[in-house]
Amino acid sequence: MGRIHLLDDAVINKIAAGEVVERPASVVKELVENAIDAGATKIRVSLELGGTKAIVITDNGMGMDHEDLLKSVTRHATSKIQNENDLFEISSMGFRGEALASISAVSKVTISTHPKDSDEGYKLSIVSQNGVDKKDVLPWTGPTGTTVAVNELFYNVPVRLKFLKASSTEYSHCVETYQAIALANPHCSFSLVHNEREIWSYPAVEPSDSPETVFRQRCGQVFGASKVEELIFVEEDSRYGKIKGLVSPPGLEKGSGKFIYTFLNGRLVKDTTLRYGIMRGYHSHLLKGRYPFAVLFIEMDPALVDVNVHPAKTEVRLQYPKEIQNQIALGIREVIRKGAWAGEQVGAFTSQAPSPDAPAFIPPSSSSYRRSETSSPAHMSYNTTSGFSAVSRPSSTFGQSATSSTSSRTMTSFDRNPNASHPERQYGPITDAHGIDQLLGDEFGSEQSHSQEDSKTIPWHDLEYIGAFAKCYLFFSTPDGRMLVLDQHAFHERVLFERLVNDETLLNQVQKMLMPEEIVLTGEQIESLILQKPDLAKRGFSFEQISDTSIEVSALPAILMGKNLDRLFSELAEPESATESTESNATMSRLILATIACHAAVRAGEELGTNELRILMNEAPTVDFYHVCPHGRRVFKWWNKRQIESWFDR
Numbered sequence: 001m002g003r004i005h006l007l008d009d010a011v012i013n014k015i016a017a018g019e020v021v022e023r024p025a026s027v028v029k030e031l032v033e034n035a036i037d038a039g040a041t042k043i044r045v046s047l048e049l050g051g052t053k054a055i056v057i058t059d060n061g062m063g064m065d066h067e068d069l070l071k072s073v074t075r076h077a078t079s080k081i082q083n084e085n086d087l088f089e090i091s092s093m094g095f096r097g098e099a100l101a102s103i104s105a106v107s108k109v110t111i112s113t114h115p116k117d118s119d120e121g122y123k124l125s126i127v128s129q130n131g132v133d134k135k136d137v138l139p140w141t142g143p144t145g146t147t148v149a150v151n152e153l154f155y156n157v158p159v160r161l162k163f164l165k166a167s168s169t170e171y172s173h174c175v176e177t178y179q180a181i182a183l184a185n186p187h188c189s190f191s192l193v194h195n196e197r198e199i200w201s202y203p204a205v206e207p208s209d210s211p212e213t214v215f216r217q218r219c220g221q222v223f224g225a226s227k228v229e230e231l232i233f234v235e236e237d238s239r240y241g242k243i244k245g246l247v248s249p250p251g252l253e254k255g256s257g258k259f260i261y262t263f264l265n266g267r268l269v270k271d272t273t274l275r276y277g278i279m280r281g282y283h284s285h286l287l288k289g290r291y292p293f294a295v296l297f298i299e300m301d302p303a304l305v306d307v308n309v310h311p312a313k314t315e316v317r318l319q320y321p322k323e324i325q326n327q328i329a330l331g332i333r334e335v336i337r338k339g340a341w342a343g344e345q346v347g348a349f350t351s352q353a354p355s356p357d358a359p360a361f362i363p364p365s366s367s368s369y370r371r372s373e374t375s376s377p378a379h380m381s382y383n384t385t386s387g388f389s390a391v392s393r394p395s396s397t398f399g400q401s402a403t404s405s406t407s408s409r410t411m412t413s414f415d416r417n418p419n420a421s422h423p424e425r426q427y428g429p430i431t432d433a434h435g436i437d438q439l440l441g442d443e444f445g446s447e448q449s450h451s452q453e454d455s456k457t458i459p460w461h462d463l464e465y466i467g468a469f470a471k472c473y474l475f476f477s478t479p480d481g482r483m484l485v486l487d488q489h490a491f492h493e494r495v496l497f498e499r500l501v502n503d504e505t506l507l508n509q510v511q512k513m514l515m516p517e518e519i520v521l522t523g524e525q526i527e528s529l530i531l532q533k534p535d536l537a538k539r540g541f542s543f544e545q546i547s548d549t550s551i552e553v554s555a556l557p558a559i560l561m562g563k564n565l566d567r568l569f570s571e572l573a574e575p576e577s578a579t580e581s582t583e584s585n586a587t588m589s590r591l592i593l594a595t596i597a598c599h600a601a602v603r604a605g606e607e608l609g610t611n612e613l614r615i616l617m618n619e620a621p622t623v624d625f626y627h628v629c630p631h632g633r634r635v636f637k638w639w640n641k642r643q644i645e646s647w648f649d650r
Contacts, residue, residue, distance in 0.1 A: 020102040023164060024051025024153060025173035027107075030099035031148050032181050035059035036188065039148065041204060045178055050171030052153060052164055060145040066137070067124050070373040072111070074133075075101040088337070100148075104128060107153045108162065111412065113146040115591055128156060171539055175200075179222050180261055180268045185296055186218035211235070212246050219295055231293070236331030240323045241300030243331050247278075248293035250285040250628045257291040264298045264305060268312045274298065277325035281332025282592055284497065284630035294332075298324065315472075337625045390500035390527075434504035458484070460620045465613065474613070481641040488616075489604045490629035495619045497597035497630040509558035510540040516554045519565055525573035532572065535592060545570075559600040571595045594630035 028045060035043050048054035065071060075098060103109060105124045115119030121140035128134075154161035164170060166212030171194060178200070182190045191198060202221040208214050212233040220228040229244040256620035262274040274296070282292050306317040318324055398614070459478060466475040466483075474486040494594060500506060521529070528544060533543075542555035553565060560568065571596050602608065608616070628635055 007119065010492055010604050016316050020023045020098050021106055023173060024055055024170050025177040026381060027051065027055050027103055027150055027153065028057070028174050029105065029177045030180070030408050031055070031057040032148075032178070034099060034148075035146070036181075036185055039638055040145065040188065042189045044191045045174075045416035046175055046195065050167035050169070050194075051174050052167050052170055055150040055153070056147065058145065058147045060143070063113045063118075063121070064145055065115050065118065066120075066122050069111060069113055070135075070137070073100045073104050073109070073124070073126060093422070097531070103150055106157050108151040110149040110151075111146065112142055112149075114140065114142050114144050116144050116485055118350075118382055126472070128579065131378070176258075183218060183222060183261060184263045184266050184268060184297070186214050194549055207222050211245075213245055215244070215295070215297075232335050234296070234331045237333075238327050239325060240304070240320050241298055243298050245296035245298065247281075247296070248280075248334070250632065251318070251634065252293060253286060253290040253632075254293055259293045260291060261295045261405055263296065264307075264316055265300065265302060266297075267307065267316075267317075268314065269316050270315050271318075273318060273321040273325050274328065276330030278332060281327070281336070283329075284594055285336055285628050285632055289634040290632065298327065298328075303515070330428065334427065368382045384530045458620070460617060463617070467605070470604075471607050474608075482642065483639045484636060485639075486636045487604075487629075488606075488608060489601055490633050490635045491620075491627045492601040492616060493594075493597045493631075494625070494635060495616070496601055497594055498623050498625070500593045500597060504539065504593075507539045507557045507559075507596070511557050511558040512542075512555045512560045513553065517565055518546070519543075519569050519575060520550045521569065525570065526551065528573040529569065532592070534571070535589065539596070541593060557596065560596065563599045568599050571598075578624055592632075 020030065024047070024581070028047075028051065032043055032045065038059060040059035040061035042060045044058040045055070046056040059255070066358070070612045100109070100111070106127055109126045110123065111126075112121070119140055123138045123140035125136045125138075126134070148386045154164070166624040169551075175192070177193050178190065182188070182202050188209070191206040202218070205214050212235075215233070216231075219231070228246065230249065230252055232249055234243065234245055234247055236243040251526070257275070260271055260278060262271060262278070264271070278292065278296065279293050286292065289354050297557060304319040306319075311450075342612045390589045402630060462479055463476040464478070466477055468474050468488075472488060474488050476484045476486070478484065501531065528551065529543070529551065530545065536543075540555065540557035541553075543551045546552045551570070556565075572592065574591070602612070602616075
């Protein structure tokens with residue numbers, strides 16, 4: 001006798017249910033999507049004990065007649081597609097014909113429906129016992145639309161039932177699903193009832209010619225109007241699709257990625273390509289381990305996306321994944337770099353056109369650090385007779401001519417010829433068109449028209465230097481009585497990063513080491529560095545593996561000589577920065593440049609002389625983004641006079 005046999009319908013249905021119905025939130029998702037496909041504009045979700053005991057979905061859609069009602073609970077019965085060609089142009093939320101059949105296989109289901117343009121309604125009750133579905137159909141005189149009641153989920157599948165979490169946990173998952181669907185359908189009104197108490201109610205948003213207005217209103221209903229005010233609107237169109245949505249500015253971060261919502265043609269999807277595009281857009285603007293808040297809608301030709309990948313329809317396959325990912329990254333990066341989110345008080349100021357009169361500086365190693373008395377920054381001393389007096393002070397405005405003070409500290413120029421002197425060298429503003437976006441390696445970079453307003457939001461040439469605190473924080477005042485504080489390391493790091501991204505030939509100065517230096521790392525770090533070796537070699541790094549846990553470094557970019565090589569190579573060897581995928585080359589390049597900039601920048605604890613300060617501040621207007629360092633740390637902070645007065649109860 002053969003060992004292969006056909007499964008009976010009861011087992012087949014439960015297997016199918018296991019693919020579609022994972023928990024109460026899965027039921028909410030499937031039934032609400034069915035209601036949207038039915039043309040509903042008002043949807044009510046009622047839960048009992050987090051959906052573990054009861055789930056009731058009520059809508060005002062088109063309803064079903066007697067024939068359609070009986071077919072609706074049959075597997076692979078659907079009104080969404082007619083033939084196989086329709087699978088390549090799916091425009092509805094559901095199409096597989098498995099939702100109601102799968103749900104009724106593992107719960108007690110009652111469907112009450114009243115079709116439009118009909119005086120008759122019907123109520124269907126289904127109970128599955130011992131592999132047999134018991135169906136009862138009765139007349140029903142309720143309002144137009146459909147109500148689906150799901151009771152005792154997994155009552156006949158005890159193995160699945162015991163894997164459900166506490167009712168509070170299941171309720172939170174239902175809320176997340178409910179809110180996500182509400183975000184994607186602002187034209188519908190939604191209400192959520194839990195244990196007979198209404199928790200959420202989202203009225204339908206009035207149509208508007210402005211997508212931003214619609215998005216902000218619905219997001220305001222879901223997350224709170226005060227939070228939405230801080231979000232920035234992103235919109236990017238191409239022949240591959242349209243991208244619209246709201247994203248958080250740097251500084252408004254989350255500890256997990258649960259607040260990243262991606263919708264494709266109105267469908268909530270959890271696609272790694274789309275998610276990675278968002279994270280690429282925030283690269284160098286978020287701290288490691290932090291995530292943005294994003295509600296992003298992608299619209300594209302249904303023929304360019306395959307939604308028939310997973311029974312739950314949360315995964316998709318894109319025909320042009322790299323192009324869409326690049327479009328998302330560039331759209332987010334562009335709105336972030338405009339800097340309007342930085343604060344009203346910042347955007348109200350403009351500066352004169354930048355005209356830096358000295359090259360960017362790169363501090364030498366601390367071992368060669370020397371400074372003459374005349375190069376010290378301004379500070380105040382106290383005399384018992386006369387009180388405080390200025391001992392040394394640079395020019396009041398950094399935009400004016402350089403001070404006459406000189407420094408014995410060696411100033412390293414960002415130039416290919418280390419012996420050349422270019423006091424007349426003029427740096428133009430750094431724009432992203434040929435910098436970071438070029439590293440993305442896509443065709444959209446040439447189409448971008450990046451704003452340079454960001455370089456004008458701080459009146460650099462009107463700043464008056466007050467002094468430094470803890471050899472790290474630089475204090476400045478403005479004519480209107482405000483105070484600006486800069487983190488010298490974070491700011492210099494951003495300046496160097498922008499310079500390197502704009503022109504990597506600045507790394508062509510390579511310094512061979514007199515004696516190769518051995519660096520001890522973990523095996524995983526060694527593997528990571530080997531994968532990155534071609535990229536690092538292009539940037540002046542030369543090293544060889546000499547054992548399973550060590551490398552020997554023989555050459556470095558000149559700007560990194562004298563730096564802590566153990567720490568430098570440990571950061572370059574971060575496992576997540578190394579991958580063999582060509583799609584990540586741009587990310588790897590930016591990570592390498594960010595690490596170089598971090599280690600080449602002036603460190604916290606290094607006291608800057610007048611010349612160094614002047615050169616750094618003259619660099620400031622040429623940088624089109626300076627709000628955060630390449631690793632996402634804040635660069636500056638404002639205080640106005642009123643805030644300072646409040647510190648002293650004035």
